Structures are given as C-alpha cells and as structure tokens.
Amino acid sequence: MRVIVNPRHAAHAAPVEFEDGAVIPCYERPDRFGAIRAAMESAGGFTFEDPPAATEDDLAAVHDRAYVAYLREASAGAGAKVQWPSVFPYGPGPRATGPLALRGRFSFDTYAPVLRGTFAAALGGASAALRAADLVGSGAERAVYVLTRPPGHHAERDRCGGYCYFNNAALAxxxxxxxxxxxxxxxxxxxxxxxxxxxxxxxxVLTVSVHGDPATLYPFFSGNADETGTGAGLGANLNLPLPPGTGPKEYRRALAAAVEAVGRFRPAHLVLAFGADTHEADPIGGFKLPTGFYREMAAAVRGLGLPTVVVQEGGYHLGSVGESVVQLLRGLTAPA
Ligand SMILES: [Zn+2]
Known part of the structure; x- marks a missing residue:
C-alpha cells in the first residue's frame, strides 16, 4: 500500500498544553508519527513517499487566505518562542488590529499554539493529503494512506484549534x-x-462522524445528532455521538449506521479521517476499543468498495497507535 508522509511534521512540536488549570506535556507530539511509521515498517507491505509541496492556492480551496497568511507570518515571527492564543473575539463587531489579537481571531481554543515550524508542518500535511487525493482520484490507486501530524479535522475555514491547523481531510x-x-x-x-x-x-459532499458525545468530550460546541446540514446541504451531515466508555458492541452499531449512510449517498470517492484515539489505552479519548477492533472497523468500510483516501487524525497512546493503524490498513486492503 502506498503511503504519503508529511516530510515536515517534526517542525511542529508543542511543548505543553493547558488542561483544567494544569500545564501538561502535549499529547500531540512527533513521537506519534515515529510510532506509526515503525509499526508499519515492521509489519511490511507499505511504501513511503514524500508529496510535492501544495501551494497557498491549494489551501484556499478550504481555508480563508487571510488565515493562511496569518499562520505563515505568525510561524515566521515565532522565533524560538511559542505563540499561544489567549484572548478571543468578544463584543459587537470585534476587530483585531495587532498580532496578539490575531492569535485569538484565528484560533478557537488554546490547543493550537503557533511555533516557528508550525506552518511548514501543517503545509506538509496538506500536501500529503492532496497528493493522496490525486492518486486516488486519477484511479492510480484504490486506497492511499496519509501519515501525518499535526492532525487536521478540527481546523475551521479561518481558525486553528484542537491541535489542528489545515484540514487535511477536507482538502482531500x-x-x-x-x-x-x-x-x-x-x-x-x-x-x-x-x-x-x-x-x-x-x-x-456527505460528512459522517462517529465520536464521543460533545456534552462531555472536546470539541463541545459541535457534533450533536441534530446537526444535519443547512440549505442545499440539509441531510448531508450525519453525527453519531456515543457516550464515554463506548466499547466494540455500541461502536459496531453506530459504525454500521455510518457505513449505511455513506453507501446510500453513492459517492464516487471516500475520505476516511481516522483517529486511533478511540483505543482503550488512549489517554484522552475515553472509548474502549481494543487494537484488533480496527481490522473489523476497516472491513466494514471496505465493504463499501469505494476508492479511499485514509487521513491520519488523532491517536495519543504511543504503545498502541502504530499497531492500530496497521490493523486498520490491513483490514482496508485485505479480506478480514
Ligand atoms: Zn481526536
């Protein structure tokens, strides 16, 4: 299986994060990439390649140009420091006129600081996702995996957050x-x-998500079942929130509903945004899926028979994230 890697991922390494008033080591760190790659190399059957660099025009298909420029400039100006957003827009007609205010303007939480290498790392991930989309879209490959970090699915059109800067899955x-x-x-x-x-x-474009209930889990402000799309997109968004502690039995049911909705939509292509933070050992997820379950998860997706781009999102337990990815990719490309 062909794997497109983000060659610049290590340029972004947030040292700490703030959680419930405490400063802790950031879970989203370069070791995650190394753990996944090592497990894949040891399993065998994967080839790794770098993507051609995406342009800011490519990013503008999903992201606001002023946001892209902000990330580029803030990264360049970060020097040895980490730029944390701390104040967010408030009041009627909020205006940001200086760099400190812009941090809040272009972020929606404090989980996505900007470092000197952030722009390069985020651009590398976007480049990898777009390369994978081109390979699958041209018919050259049936399934391509994007090995990248930082992840992307929390990134909004003009805001970073939740460890995410450019939305790799949305770009693909x-x-x-x-x-x-x-x-x-x-x-x-x-x-x-x-x-x-x-x-x-x-x-x-149909978007379907199986995830922890936002009543108790990040990102809190979206992910409820009654968010179904708007305008022409009404009915083209499906959220399947599940309670903390969800195990294989409950997950299987939601996954079946998700896969059924995808099949009914009759898409030409599928983008699978995969996070291994549903694993039972994950330090922040709260679900209870064992490593072997990812093969079953992938078999359900494989049943759709769709050309697929798999994009790496979360997964923070270094001891299991690599094998979880291997199980998933094996299940996607070989009979269960
Ligand atoms: Zn996650």
Whole structure:
C-alpha cells in the first residue's frame, strides 16, 4: 500500500498544553508519527513517499487566505518562542488590529499554539493529503494512506484549534469533489467540526462522524445528532455521538449506521479521517476499543468498495497507535 508522509511534521512540536488549570506535556507530539511509521515498517507491505509541496492556492480551496497568511507570518515571527492564543473575539463587531489579537481571531481554543515550524508542518500535511487525493482520484490507486501530524479535522475555514491547523481531510475531499460526489467518514473519537463545517451547505459532499458525545468530550460546541446540514446541504451531515466508555458492541452499531449512510449517498470517492484515539489505552479519548477492533472497523468500510483516501487524525497512546493503524490498513486492503 502506498503511503504519503508529511516530510515536515517534526517542525511542529508543542511543548505543553493547558488542561483544567494544569500545564501538561502535549499529547500531540512527533513521537506519534515515529510510532506509526515503525509499526508499519515492521509489519511490511507499505511504501513511503514524500508529496510535492501544495501551494497557498491549494489551501484556499478550504481555508480563508487571510488565515493562511496569518499562520505563515505568525510561524515566521515565532522565533524560538511559542505563540499561544489567549484572548478571543468578544463584543459587537470585534476587530483585531495587532498580532496578539490575531492569535485569538484565528484560533478557537488554546490547543493550537503557533511555533516557528508550525506552518511548514501543517503545509506538509496538506500536501500529503492532496497528493493522496490525486492518486486516488486519477484511479492510480484504490486506497492511499496519509501519515501525518499535526492532525487536521478540527481546523475551521479561518481558525486553528484542537491541535489542528489545515484540514487535511477536507482538502482531500474538496479536491475529489471535482470528480463526483464524495463522502467523508470521520472515525476519530472527537467530532470533526472543521470538516463538518467546510461542507455544511453542500449537497455533493456527505460528512459522517462517529465520536464521543460533545456534552462531555472536546470539541463541545459541535457534533450533536441534530446537526444535519443547512440549505442545499440539509441531510448531508450525519453525527453519531456515543457516550464515554463506548466499547466494540455500541461502536459496531453506530459504525454500521455510518457505513449505511455513506453507501446510500453513492459517492464516487471516500475520505476516511481516522483517529486511533478511540483505543482503550488512549489517554484522552475515553472509548474502549481494543487494537484488533480496527481490522473489523476497516472491513466494514471496505465493504463499501469505494476508492479511499485514509487521513491520519488523532491517536495519543504511543504503545498502541502504530499497531492500530496497521490493523486498520490491513483490514482496508485485505479480506478480514
Ligand atoms: Zn481526536
């Protein structure tokens, strides 16, 4: 199986995050990439390649140009420092006129600081996702996996957040939408708010997400079952929130409903936004899926028979994230 890697991922390494008033080491770190790659190399059957660099025009298919420019400039100006957003827009007609205010203008939480290498790392992930979309869209490959971090599915059109800067899955889906209907299936433990919102008014891109109930899990402000799309996109968004502690039995039921909805939509292509943070050992997910379940998960997706781009999202337990990805990709390309 062909794997497109983000060659610049390590340029972004947030040292810490803030959680419930405490400063803790950031879960989203370069070791995640190494753990996944090592497990894949040890399993065998994967070839790894770098993508050609995407342009800012490519990013503008999903992201606001002023946001892209902000990330580029903030990264360049970060020096050795980490730029944390701390104040967010408030009041009627909020205006941001200086760099400190812009941090809040272009972020929606404090989980996506900007470092010197952030722009390069985020651009590398976008490049990898677009390359994978082109390979699958041209028919050269039936399934391609995008090995990248930082993840992307929380990134909004003009805001970073939740460890995410550019929405890799949305960029791949947008590119594939030029060729016909596309479905995005998000199987990270967190709701893919950015991806949902990128296509919320579109009838030609179905977004389906199985995730932890936002009543108790990040990103809190989206991911409820009654968010079904708007305008022409009404009915083209499906959220399947599940309670904390969800195990294989409950997950299987939601996955079947998600896969059925994708099949009914009759897309030409599928983007699978995969997060291994549904694993039972994940430090922040709260679900209870064992490693072997990812093969079954993939078999359900494989049953759709769709050309597929798999984009890596979350997954923060270094001891299991690699094998979880291997199980998923094996299940996607070989009979269960
Ligand atoms: Zn996640």
């Amino acid at each position: 889906a947008e590119r594939l939408s030029k060729l016909g209907r596309v479905a995005v299936l998000d199987l990270d433990v967190h709701h893919g708010n950015g991806t949902q919102h990128a296509f919320y008014d579109r009838a030609d």
